[in-house]
Amino acid sequence: MSANDAIRVLLIDNHPLVLDGLKAILETYDHIDVVGVASNAGSGLDVALATRPAVVLMDINMPQINGIDALELFKEKLPAARILMLSMHDSREYISTSVMHGASGYVLKDVATDEIVLAIEAVAAGGTYFSSGVYDVLMERNREMATALTSREQAVLLLIAGGKSNRDTALTLEISERTVETHRKHIKRKLGIATTAGLTRYAIENGLIER
Numbered sequence: 001m002s003a004n005d006a007i008r009v010l011l012i013d014n015h016p017l018v019l020d021g022l023k024a025i026l027e028t029y030d031h032i033d034v035v036g037v038a039s040n041a042g043s044g045l046d047v048a049l050a051t052r053p054a055v056v057l058m059d060i061n062m063p064q065i066n067g068i069d070a071l072e073l074f075k076e077k078l079p080a081a082r083i084l085m086l087s088m089h090d091s092r093e094y095i096s097t098s099v100m101h102g103a104s105g106y107v108l109k110d111v112a113t114d115e116i117v118l119a120i121e122a123v124a125a126g127g128t129y130f131s132s133g134v135y136d137v138l139m140e141r142n143r144e145m146a147t148a149l150t151s152r153e154q155a156v157l158l159l160i161a162g163g164k165s166n167r168d169t170a171l172t173l174e175i176s177e178r179t180v181e182t183h184r185k186h187i188k189r190k191l192g193i194a195t196t197a198g199l200t201r202y203a204i205e206n207g208l209i210e211r
Helices: 016-026 041-051 067-077 092-100 113-124 132-139 143-148 151-161 166-173 177-191 196-205
Strands: 007-012 032-038 055-059 082-087 105-108
Touching (some): 007 016, 007 041, 007 113, 016 032, 016 113, 041 055, 041 067, 055 067, 055 113, 067 082, 067 092, 082 113, 092 151, 105 132, 151 196, 166 177, 177 196
Parallel strands (some): 007 032, 007 055, 055 082
Protein backbone atom coordinates (compact mmCIF):
# COMPACT_ATOMS: atom_id res chain seq x y z
CA MET A 1 0.00 0.00 0.00
CA SER A 2 1.32 3.42 -0.92
CA ALA A 3 1.52 6.30 1.55
CA ASN A 4 -1.27 8.02 -0.35
CA ASP A 5 -3.61 5.09 0.29
CA ALA A 6 -2.90 4.85 4.02
CA ILE A 7 -5.48 6.02 6.57
CA ARG A 8 -4.26 9.33 7.97
CA VAL A 9 -4.67 9.30 11.76
CA LEU A 10 -4.18 11.99 14.41
CA LEU A 11 -3.75 10.94 18.06
CA ILE A 12 -4.82 13.21 20.94
CA ASP A 13 -4.18 12.14 24.54
CA ASN A 14 -2.74 13.96 27.54
CA HIS A 15 -0.97 10.84 28.85
CA PRO A 16 2.50 10.70 27.22
CA LEU A 17 2.89 6.94 27.76
CA VAL A 18 -0.44 6.22 26.08
CA LEU A 19 0.31 8.61 23.24
CA ASP A 20 3.82 7.29 22.58
CA GLY A 21 2.78 3.66 22.94
CA LEU A 22 -0.21 3.95 20.64
CA LYS A 23 1.79 5.85 18.04
CA ALA A 24 4.57 3.23 18.07
CA ILE A 25 2.10 0.37 17.68
CA LEU A 26 -0.03 1.97 14.96
CA GLU A 27 3.07 2.84 12.94
CA THR A 28 3.72 -0.89 12.55
CA TYR A 29 0.62 -1.13 10.33
CA ASP A 30 1.39 -0.30 6.71
CA HIS A 31 -2.11 0.97 5.99
CA ILE A 32 -2.11 3.50 8.85
CA ASP A 33 -0.19 6.77 8.71
CA VAL A 34 0.06 8.63 12.04
CA VAL A 35 0.24 12.20 10.75
CA GLY A 36 0.48 13.87 14.15
CA VAL A 37 0.08 13.68 17.92
CA ALA A 38 -1.12 16.21 20.48
CA SER A 39 -1.50 16.31 24.26
CA ASN A 40 -4.66 18.45 24.32
CA ALA A 41 -7.63 19.24 22.12
CA GLY A 42 -6.58 22.82 21.34
CA SER A 43 -3.18 21.92 19.92
CA GLY A 44 -4.77 18.82 18.40
CA LEU A 45 -7.11 21.00 16.35
CA ASP A 46 -4.15 23.04 15.11
CA VAL A 47 -2.34 19.86 14.06
CA ALA A 48 -5.51 18.55 12.43
CA LEU A 49 -5.97 21.71 10.37
CA ALA A 50 -2.38 21.37 9.16
CA THR A 51 -2.41 17.62 8.44
CA ARG A 52 -6.06 16.91 7.49
CA PRO A 53 -6.38 13.45 9.06
CA ALA A 54 -9.14 11.07 8.00
CA VAL A 55 -9.54 9.81 11.57
CA VAL A 56 -8.94 11.59 14.89
CA LEU A 57 -8.43 9.21 17.80
CA MET A 58 -9.14 11.33 20.88
CA ASP A 59 -9.24 10.79 24.64
CA ILE A 60 -12.22 12.16 26.60
CA ASN A 61 -10.61 13.32 29.86
CA MET A 62 -8.16 16.07 28.97
CA PRO A 63 -7.27 19.44 30.49
CA GLN A 64 -8.61 22.75 29.15
CA ILE A 65 -11.06 21.25 26.65
CA ASN A 66 -12.40 17.75 27.22
CA GLY A 67 -12.90 15.38 24.32
CA ILE A 68 -16.67 15.72 24.20
CA ASP A 69 -16.54 19.53 23.98
CA ALA A 70 -13.74 19.22 21.43
CA LEU A 71 -15.98 17.08 19.23
CA GLU A 72 -18.09 20.08 18.26
CA LEU A 73 -14.98 22.11 17.41
CA PHE A 74 -13.62 19.36 15.20
CA LYS A 75 -16.97 18.78 13.47
CA GLU A 76 -17.17 22.52 12.75
CA LYS A 77 -13.59 23.05 11.57
CA LEU A 78 -12.95 19.63 9.99
CA PRO A 79 -16.32 18.14 9.03
CA ALA A 80 -14.72 15.45 6.87
CA ALA A 81 -12.66 14.01 9.75
CA ARG A 82 -14.11 11.02 11.56
CA ILE A 83 -13.78 11.18 15.34
CA LEU A 84 -13.10 8.02 17.33
CA MET A 85 -13.22 8.41 21.09
CA LEU A 86 -10.69 6.45 23.14
CA SER A 87 -11.40 6.27 26.85
CA MET A 88 -10.93 4.26 30.03
CA HIS A 89 -14.53 5.09 31.00
CA ASP A 90 -17.42 2.80 30.08
CA SER A 91 -19.99 5.26 31.43
CA ARG A 92 -23.27 5.22 29.49
CA GLU A 93 -23.42 9.00 29.81
CA TYR A 94 -19.97 9.48 28.24
CA ILE A 95 -20.73 7.07 25.44
CA SER A 96 -24.15 8.38 24.45
CA THR A 97 -23.05 12.02 24.79
CA SER A 98 -20.08 11.35 22.52
CA VAL A 99 -22.36 9.91 19.85
CA MET A 100 -24.81 12.80 20.14
CA HIS A 101 -21.94 15.26 19.65
CA GLY A 102 -20.79 13.56 16.46
CA ALA A 103 -18.36 10.78 17.39
CA SER A 104 -18.26 7.94 14.88
CA GLY A 105 -17.14 5.42 17.48
CA TYR A 106 -16.07 4.78 21.06
CA VAL A 107 -13.34 2.36 22.09
CA LEU A 108 -12.12 1.48 25.58
CA LYS A 109 -8.40 1.83 26.26
CA ASP A 110 -8.08 -1.72 27.55
CA VAL A 111 -9.00 -3.38 24.24
CA ALA A 112 -6.41 -5.14 22.10
CA THR A 113 -4.53 -3.05 19.55
CA ASP A 114 -6.09 -5.05 16.73
CA GLU A 115 -9.52 -3.84 17.83
CA ILE A 116 -8.37 -0.21 17.78
CA VAL A 117 -7.16 -0.79 14.24
CA LEU A 118 -10.52 -2.34 13.32
CA ALA A 119 -12.25 0.73 14.75
CA ILE A 120 -10.02 3.08 12.75
CA GLU A 121 -10.72 1.10 9.57
CA ALA A 122 -14.48 1.08 10.22
CA VAL A 123 -14.89 4.81 10.82
CA ALA A 124 -12.47 5.72 8.00
CA ALA A 125 -14.75 3.74 5.68
CA GLY A 126 -17.73 5.80 6.80
CA GLY A 127 -19.09 3.40 9.38
CA THR A 128 -19.39 3.45 13.15
CA TYR A 129 -17.60 1.32 15.74
CA PHE A 130 -18.24 0.59 19.39
CA SER A 131 -15.96 -1.84 21.21
CA SER A 132 -17.65 -4.83 22.78
CA GLY A 133 -17.48 -3.40 26.30
CA VAL A 134 -19.07 -0.15 25.15
CA TYR A 135 -21.80 -1.96 23.27
CA ASP A 136 -22.62 -3.96 26.40
CA VAL A 137 -22.89 -0.82 28.53
CA LEU A 138 -25.17 0.94 26.05
CA MET A 139 -27.46 -2.02 25.62
CA GLU A 140 -27.31 -3.88 28.92
CA ARG A 141 -30.83 -2.82 29.88
CA ASN A 142 -32.40 -4.12 26.72
CA ARG A 143 -30.83 -7.15 25.06
CA GLU A 144 -33.61 -7.36 22.50
CA MET A 145 -32.67 -3.93 21.23
CA ALA A 146 -29.01 -4.94 21.10
CA THR A 147 -29.83 -7.72 18.68
CA ALA A 148 -32.57 -5.84 16.81
CA LEU A 149 -30.82 -2.60 15.88
CA THR A 150 -27.71 -2.25 13.78
CA SER A 151 -24.89 -0.03 15.07
CA ARG A 152 -25.91 2.69 12.60
CA GLU A 153 -29.55 2.50 13.77
CA GLN A 154 -28.34 2.82 17.36
CA ALA A 155 -26.41 5.97 16.45
CA VAL A 156 -29.47 7.40 14.68
CA LEU A 157 -31.66 6.59 17.69
CA LEU A 158 -29.31 8.41 20.08
CA LEU A 159 -29.22 11.51 17.88
CA ILE A 160 -32.99 11.62 17.30
CA ALA A 161 -33.71 11.02 20.98
CA GLY A 162 -31.24 13.78 21.80
CA GLY A 163 -33.35 16.25 19.82
CA LYS A 164 -31.52 16.24 16.49
CA SER A 165 -33.54 16.76 13.33
CA ASN A 166 -33.22 14.43 10.32
CA ARG A 167 -31.01 17.05 8.68
CA ASP A 168 -28.72 17.43 11.71
CA THR A 169 -28.54 13.65 12.11
CA ALA A 170 -27.64 13.29 8.44
CA LEU A 171 -24.88 15.90 8.75
CA THR A 172 -23.48 14.32 11.92
CA LEU A 173 -23.38 10.81 10.48
CA GLU A 174 -22.50 12.01 6.95
CA ILE A 175 -25.43 10.23 5.33
CA SER A 176 -28.45 11.50 3.39
CA GLU A 177 -31.69 12.69 5.01
CA ARG A 178 -33.51 9.96 3.10
CA THR A 179 -31.23 7.34 4.71
CA VAL A 180 -31.92 8.85 8.15
CA GLU A 181 -35.66 8.63 7.52
CA THR A 182 -35.28 5.00 6.44
CA HIS A 183 -33.32 4.21 9.63
CA ARG A 184 -35.97 6.04 11.68
CA LYS A 185 -38.75 3.88 10.17
CA HIS A 186 -36.78 0.69 10.81
CA ILE A 187 -36.08 1.71 14.42
CA LYS A 188 -39.75 2.46 15.09
CA ARG A 189 -40.80 -0.84 13.54
CA LYS A 190 -38.22 -2.91 15.44
CA LEU A 191 -38.98 -1.28 18.80
CA GLY A 192 -42.71 -1.07 18.24
CA ILE A 193 -42.68 2.70 18.85
CA ALA A 194 -44.74 5.03 16.65
CA THR A 195 -43.56 8.53 17.60
CA THR A 196 -40.35 10.50 18.03
CA ALA A 197 -41.45 11.36 21.57
CA GLY A 198 -41.76 7.65 22.20
CA LEU A 199 -38.21 7.07 20.97
CA THR A 200 -36.95 9.79 23.29
CA ARG A 201 -38.83 8.30 26.25
CA TYR A 202 -37.46 4.85 25.37
CA ALA A 203 -33.88 6.18 25.28
CA ILE A 204 -34.31 7.94 28.64
CA GLU A 205 -35.93 4.94 30.32
CA ASN A 206 -33.13 2.67 29.12
CA GLY A 207 -30.40 5.06 30.27
CA LEU A 208 -29.16 5.86 26.76
CA ILE A 209 -29.53 9.61 27.28
CA GLU A 210 -30.01 11.82 30.32
CA ARG A 211 -33.49 12.99 31.29
